[in-house]
Amino acid sequence: MIASKLNILIGILFEGKAKSMADATDIGYSSISRWRNGKATSSDELIKLYVHGISLDWLFDTENYDIADMFARNDAGNKLRSRMPAAMQYTSQERVMMVNEKSQIISATVNKLE
Secondary structure, X not given: OHHHHXXXXXXXXXXXXXXXXXXHHOOOHHHHHHHHOOOOOOHHHHHHHHHOOEOHHHHHOOOOOOHHHOEOOOHHHHHXXXXXXXXXXXXXXXXXXXXXXXXXXXXXXXXXXX
């Protein structure tokens, strides 16, 4: 579980480079490599992930793969979120609401034109 989510996170935020993540989080590259391969994680290094903006709730949640939830609710998480493309920053519920709102606007406009 951690391995697949870590790979998602590294792919999106660090251009797929574990070394870039290691440099940005002060977590050893070998530790990140072990995690990506499904090996053990140390609690000290997990805390570093949180301190650097990664949500541990998201990381350990076996059902939530919504990338907008990968960020810790702290300043570092907000900073990391800003590295994501704008369209990916919203939760799936927020994206559905935006689509529904736009659909309603389009429908109203079409009705006015008829």
